[in-house]
């Protein structure tokens with residue numbers, strides 16, 4: 384892929400799935416070519432590809448590869464891919480979209496291509512819907528990475544900022560570094576640099592300081608799963624940012640495509656939260672950060688109650704928390720997942 388093209392996290396071609404190895408960024412832009420469903424499952428598990436919409440699309444193409452392998456079936460491949468990460472609803476929607484097509488004798492590649500196109504289109508719609516929110520609020524804080532790398536192209540939380548920037552709004556982004564895996568400093572900062580949008584990386588603990596001192600006009604984040612009442616899971620630390628934003632009277636927005644809205648979860652208490660290996664907390668780049676044999680806990684996500692959200696930015700427009708479940712069920716037509 385030429386250096387000048389807009390960022391694309393993954394694409395299908397030459398009989399396999401190409402994806403940018405997100406573990407290597409920003410130091411190296413390395414593209415992997417995967418030809419087996421087992422490799423796709425491993426790439427999702429290890430965060431080689433990550434971000435809720437992107438893992439949904441990667442898994443959809445994983446199903447395509449499985450359909451071309453011997454000794455595979457729609458159920459077996461779906462089971463493997465579903466076991467990779469529990470929180471992002473998009474993963475289950477991507478798998479189910481292709482599983483159904485394959486089981487019905489339709490072309491799995493056509494189903495996966497259609498799913499990818501739909502996600503990218505919804506990100507563009509989110510950008511157009513959300514951009515006006517930032518016209519008079521250009522200093523924006525974000526957590527984790529919900530840009531092109533997390534969504535295949537364009538982004539969810541990043542999309543309104545990109546559109547506003549293109550329209551001449553002097554956007555400035557506060558980028559939480561996002562411990563332990565640094566999706567903010569490694570990936571969001573990298574994307575913003577490609578776009579030439581001004582930003583500053585801050586340690587996660589500094590967000591409250593910048594909010595309380597009047598240097599943040601708005602917060603926008605993505606989501607991994609949104610329950611019917613508007614409670615949502617996102618990268619660990621999101622909950623704290625939402626509480627501090629409310630305390631300081633700063634609007635807090637959540638941007639997501641329909642594949643993130645889970646119609647079967649009434650509230651956040653029922654959202655499964657992934658706990659990852661403690662080594663991600665205790666070591667960085669192979670170097671120890673704590674005495675050997677230290678215990679650690681590593682929840683990858685937290686759940687923020689809907690009452691902390693000012694509005695959700697969806698492909699069909701901006702919607703207030705009280706109405707979000709009903710709004711989503713009206714607009715998300717044929718998407719289903721099984722987890």
Ligand code: MRU
Pocket residue numbers: 430433434435436471526527528529530533534538539540566604605606607617618619683
């Ligand atoms: O563990 P990750 O990097 O997959 O977590 C990603 C996030 O928490 C994103 O904010 C979320 O998936 C939304 S991506 C549009």
